[in-house]
Amino acid sequence: MLFPVLALIPATRTEPSSLLKLLAGEFAAQVAATWPEPHAAFLAAPAARRHLTCLALALGRDLPPIAERLLGGRLRHAIRLVLDPAPSGLERLLGRLGELAWDAEDYRTLLRLLAQRAPAKVLRHAQQVEPGAVRRLAGLPEPMGEAVGLALELTAEGVLVLREAYDALRLRDGPEAADVAASGWARAGSGKALFEAVRDDLTPEPLAPPHAGTTHLRPLRSKAELREAARRYRNCLGDRLSDAATGWQAFYEWEGPPGAIIGIQRDPIFGWRLEEARVGGNGAVPEAAREAIVSELALMGVHVGRSGWRLERLLRDDVGRGYRYWPPSQDVAEAFGDED
Structure with a gap:
């Protein structure tokens, strides 16, 4: 009775072991088919040889005919079995990819970058290369191909957002303008500077101010003027560029004294209507200067008082009951920076 039972037991097992699954990842089944359990030849091989084997599989090479030579002999000769000619530096790089196999697409991306x-x-x-770095490098917009330092500084999500911004520029301004912008991004000195440059290119120039200004009210007509004023007044005006670009808001400088935005x-x-007026550091405009500002705004036809939407909200039957009434003077004081 012993012999029939033994006949059912295969001489070798081609199912990958847990260790092989860990080291060979998505290639474990193919590796196990070539080196059955205990997969000793593959598991005992240096990491560079294991990566070369997985690279061969990622490129669709037939493994069994070259398996023995991939793990033995000189590494440069083994590489030629997979890639001939091979990219410069691949031999050294194979030993710096870590212990675990990469995904097939990451191997193919690595080869594209080496070209x-x-x-x-x-x-x-x-000294060490990990798949995430390769994906970030490959994710850069094409005109940023040499901005390797920036790519390695960014997160994976940062690269995705960068690509999204580049595609948005292509859609809005055309491929040529997007490429010019991205070439400028590549010269940014840091990730922070990079994203500042991207935001600047995404934001159009402000629409023309509705009024030419007055003796003491000077319109801020460009992104450069808005940023320069934000620097001088130490406020968040630089974050309001999109409001100016859509024409929802316009900004003027009151030349004072004291000066105000x-x-x-x-x-x-x-x-x-007047939305807000602030002196340096987002401070409230002094009482003594408010009347002059209101007078020159009136010359431009700008309303100073309660907003239309607040007036509309007050015109409900809950005013004075569930909804508090306040005088227009309170809206004016708020616009000039007074706290409640």
């Missing part, structure tokens, strides 16, 4: 001058130079000199906003009832 590009700037990424290849960085990869060849790296005046923001006017579209209003469904009054056309344009």
Whole structure:
């Protein structure tokens, strides 16, 4: 009875072991079919040889005919069995990819990067290369191909957002303009500077201010003027560029003294109205200067008082009951920076 039972037991098992699954990842089944359990030849091989084997599988090479030579002999000769000619630096790089197999697409992406001058130079000199870095390098917009340092500084999500911004520029301004912008991004000195440059290119120039200004009210007509004023007044005006770009708001500088930034906003009832006025550091405008500002805003036809939408909200039967009434003077004081 013993012999029939033994006949049912295969001489070798081609199912990958847990260790092989860990080291070979998605290639474990193919590796196990070539080196059955205990997969000793593959598991005992240096990491560079294991990566070369997985790279061969990622490229669709037939493994059994070359399996023995991939794990033995000189590494450069083994590489030629998979890639001939091979990218410069691949031999050294194979030993710096870590212990675990990469995904097939990551191997193929690595080869594409090694064919590009700037990424290849960085990869060849790296002490350790991980798949995430390769994906970030490959995710850069094409005109940023040499901005390797920036790519390695960014998170994976940062690269995705960068690509999204680049595609948005292509859609809005056309491929040529997007490429010019991305070439400028590549020269940013840090990730922070990079994203500042991207936001700047995404934001159009402000629409023309609705009024030419007065003796003491000077319109801020460009992104550069808005940013320069934000620097001088130490406020968040630089974050309001999108409001100016859509024409929802326009900004003026009151030349004082004291100087102040005046923001006017579209209003469904009054056309344009004073939204806010602030001196340096977002401080409230002194009482002594308010009357002069109101007078010159009136010359431009700008309403100073309650907004149309607040007036509309007060015109409900709950005013004075569930909804508090306040005088228009309170809205004016708020616009000039007074606290409640």
